[in-house]
Amino acid sequence: MSENQKADPAAPAPGWSVRHSDANEFPRAARVFGQALLFSDDVDTMLGLMRPLHDALGHERLLVAVDDGEGEEEVIGTANHFPFEMTMPGGPVPVAGVTGVGVWPTHRRRGVLSSLMRRQLADIHADGVRYAALWASEGSIYERFGYGSACTELSTSVNRPHATLRADAPRDPALRVVLREPERVRADLERVHAAVAATQVGQFRRTGPWWDRSLRDDAAQRGGRGPLVAAVVGGQDGPVGYALYRTRNRWADDGAQGEAHVQEITATTPAAWTALFEHLFSRDLVARTVFDSLPADCPLHHLLTDRGRAVAQHHPSLWVRLVDMVGALSERPYAAPFEAVLEVTDRYAPWNAGRWRLKAGAEGARVEPADGAPDLSLDVHHLGAAHLGQAPLTGYLHAGLITEHTPGTVDALDTALHRFDAPFCGVVF
Structure with a gap:
């Protein structure tokens, strides 16, 4: 109703x-x-x-x-x-x-x-x-239900003349790249992803049905491209990275103009990232490599000799909703000490609404009801947007969408919530 x-x-x-x-x-x-x-x-x-x-x-x-x-x-x-x-x-x-x-x-x-x-x-x-998350088909819909746009991911492409990595890019001669049908190396893919997902904010642990979906390879997924292949890089200690990609055979008057479309790429060591990029960039007949989704801090642009040739397109991905705001704010670590009274509105989860004293530090926080005057007034969707540590509240303040009653509160809260590593999901659900 x-x-x-x-x-x-x-x-x-x-x-x-x-x-x-x-x-x-x-x-x-x-x-x-x-x-x-x-x-x-x-x-x-x-x-x-x-x-x-x-x-x-x-x-x-x-x-x-x-x-x-x-x-x-x-x-x-x-x-x-x-x-x-x-x-x-x-x-x-x-x-x-x-x-x-x-x-x-x-x-x-x-x-x-x-x-x-x-x-x-x-x-x-x-x-x-305590949390809900989604990918929004229309960004204008979900703010009113308490979701905040919390994560930005990248897509980019690199043309062959500019697909050269720096001479000082980390390389390990002990690492070897193998190219296989994904199901043959599924255990390696699962092992690498589990290691990455355990620490990368925004990733979720893939169970068997999710791997079935990720490796699905029928005509709808191919979109006119070739079959899905897996490049796995590893050494004595096992797999340390992989790339899932498809190729497209194209020709022009001046020769091959093939493409490699990378569905997913991840690694646990810098040298593994280098090995995967050099594998992709060295494929014969490939003139352009397309990356569908990368974290904002992906090593690619740092490793390219001319990083400006791979223009990054930013797009919103995860929207985060603090369903239990008190619990979510309490269990999160903070980059700096913070204490203030937050006045929070929440139309669809009224148990979150009210004035709350947030006293936070490196090990977590205490969130308790407060009677005093607020230092900052905002909606729960603002806190959801800032929760992953990538989206600062300062922009909302400058836009006049949140109210700072005590000067400096937003700067202090942004500092406390900030994370240097970029969140990333990479899978639309």
Whole structure:
């Protein structure tokens, strides 16, 4: 029900309700989601892509809004979330990965999405999960539900004439790169990713169904390119990095113009990054290497001889929601001591709203109700945006979107929340 309908007892009932769903109803929910996001595939094709992962992870978190106004119940809205173990600033913790959110086009602007989001947040909170995260199809939607844009990732490309690494790039002659079908080296991929995800903020631990999805290699994933291959770099102690990529064969009047499209690349040592980049840049007939998604602090631009030739395009990725704000702020380490009273608004999770004294340090924080005057007034989505340590609150202050009552509070809080390593997820869920 919309806010206006809840506030006015005389308002007519909306004719729809929100409830939990199940595997049998999943095709109807997927139909709504596909229509809302303008998917070009038919429902059967879309189900073939979506259903294996959802079946493996369970359907008990699936929510639907149903309209029975004409006698036959119709699904008009949907929202779901995956149970993740995602690395946050305090370490790996449970996170609700929100997905499958959509409203049937004829039922927009009626409060359907608001009711789904409110119910979902209540469910997540009841499960004791302190965070939710999502990738937003439209950035204008989710701030009002308390999500903040917390992470920026990069995409870039490098043309062959400029794909040269610095002479002093770290190289280890003991490392060897092998090129294999991904399933043959899946154990190596899983080992490297687990090591990286344990410490890189924003990564989640990939279970078997997620690896199945990442390594899926049918025509839809290829998009006219070749089969997925895995370049794995390792030495005596095992694998230390990998790149998953596809190639495209192109020709022009002046010769080969092939492309390598890198779906994913990661490593645990500097020399492994060098080995992977030099493998990609040395492929015969490849004139251009495209990187779909890189962390903001990826070594690539530092290792290139002419870093300006690989123009980075920044794009928002993870949006973070502090479902249990007190718990989230309490378990996070801080880069500098901080103490202030925060006045927080939260329309969809009222248990977070109020005045709170935050006293923080390197080992965590104490967050307690406060009666005194606030030093800073802001919404929970501002705290979600800043929580991963990449997005400062200063921009919101300069834009007039948060209110600093005590000068210097925002600078001090930004300093305390900051992390030098960039968050990264890399997988759209």
